[in-house]
Amino acid sequence: MSHPKDHSHQHDGEHDHDHDHEHDHAPIESPQEPTGTLRYLEQALRELLNEKGIITAAQIAQQIDLQDSRTPALGSKVVARAWTNAEFKQALLANPLEAINETFGLTITTPLELVVLENKPNLHNMVVCTLCSCYPRMLLGIPPAWYKSTDYRSRVVVEPRAVLREFGTQVPITTEVRVADSTADVRYLVLPLRPAGTEGFTEDQLAALVTRDTMIGTALPQFEQA
Ligand code: FE
16 A cells, blocks of 8 residues: 555544444444443543533534435446446546536535545455555445444454455456555545446436445445346
């Protein structure tokens, strides 16, 4: 990796407050809610920041609402646009956030760098954060529980193809599988391949094929030709 892992981990503006209990991938173990010391630490820090007037309870609530309002739908729209508009795709790969903000009339601001990894017929990309749970929240919302599990984080870098198989994802043996490890200030989004047989599809129809997991790289967009 070009970016060395940095242990002063910075998340995009928000402490983890995940309540996502999806267990759609049985073999990937989900982490527990914080308990004991961690829970007290979070509470103590929150109350201290509050008391010192650094951050208000309302600001915390607002930030939680913002995080909760983000869903993979934006990522899906971005991918569908890249599939149908070559000019946008070039801009997206060159300067992702600027291209997304301009094209979709958004004002996403973050100190983080967003990198879009383009899948090719002979290259499949997957995303992980081996240290914790860094994730392109600005485009995908809150990460699924399995993404934060020790199981996924430790195994995907060692045996990516075995992990893909557990997700029911078949990548041809001739296709290189590359795993991008998120860092303190870089987030990755996978640009999956557009499935064959979708030539006449509208952007909305295409976006519907782009699930969260296809943008993490653990799934491929599914389309059964009639
Ligand atoms: Fe992380």
